[in-house]
Amino acid sequence: MQEPTARQVAAAFLDGSVRATTRPTGCLGVQGALAAGDPGSDARDALTAWRDEHTSLLRDRFRQAVDEGDLPPDADPELLARYLMTVANGIAVQAAGGTARDDLQQVADMALRSWPPA
Template identity: 80%
Template sequence: MDTGQKAPIGRPRGFDTEEALERAMRVFWGQGYEGASLTDLTAAMGINRTSMYAAFGNKEELFRKCLERYTEGPASYGVRALREPTAREVAAAMLNGAVLATTGAAGPAGCLGVQGSLAAGEPGSHARDTLAAWRDEHVSYLSDRFQQAVDEGDLPPDADPGLLARHLMTVANGIAVQAAGGVTRDVLQQVADMTLRSWPPATAPAQPAA
């Protein structure tokens, strides 16, 4: 029976965009920007190129969306670490999170934000620049957090927040590269623990309980 209702204009997408984005993220994570071909991406996403372009834009735009998803998902330990009450606990959460995220069974070894375009040539220059800015942004967040620690007496007054942030991020990035090369979680955890043992002491130690 004709109800008089008309079908909606345009065909609905026949796939789950969130699931497709998750799958594309894992392709970029495992293969890097240039290593991930459009054929690899669309096969993993279960769609054709026309659908990919319509839903996500070109490869560069898809990569940016995947990086956002990675930041909010597997790499979200970085944001959580900033909320820790002391600078040392921030550093510990950052390094421990890096070890777990880059060696976990839930995703490829390594870090999308580090290895995504390290070896990219000119075709991948935009992705390389995007990731460089992404890493620098995280260094800036850490630097601000460590400046707060200096101001509160949680770090020595002569501590350099920017250098501490860069040092911590360099170790975390190195952990990711080593993980991608097959170094085990246990070994990388030892690296993280060694770094934490040399962390600057607080200038205002906690008072003993009465």
């Protein structure tokens, strides 16, 4: 969230997702929620809240970027945040399935190609 531009925040977020999920431990925030059934509903709910909190942090940072002119006035901070979180979650699922780090980095890079211009 400390990066100077919204695009750099998005890049750091996705690059971090690739790095974190291609470690042997994977991503607890996604994998734990996927694996939890009814007995694990408390854990699933806590992980969902954690993901929602991070989506809100991204949204707030992107609102700031709109206010500062770093993102165009018609940019949708909520949608941008949800988009990044969805891509990051997909990266986590693919990493758990064994997709290589380089391949996932290409996905992150491709997602940034659709980033709105300033």
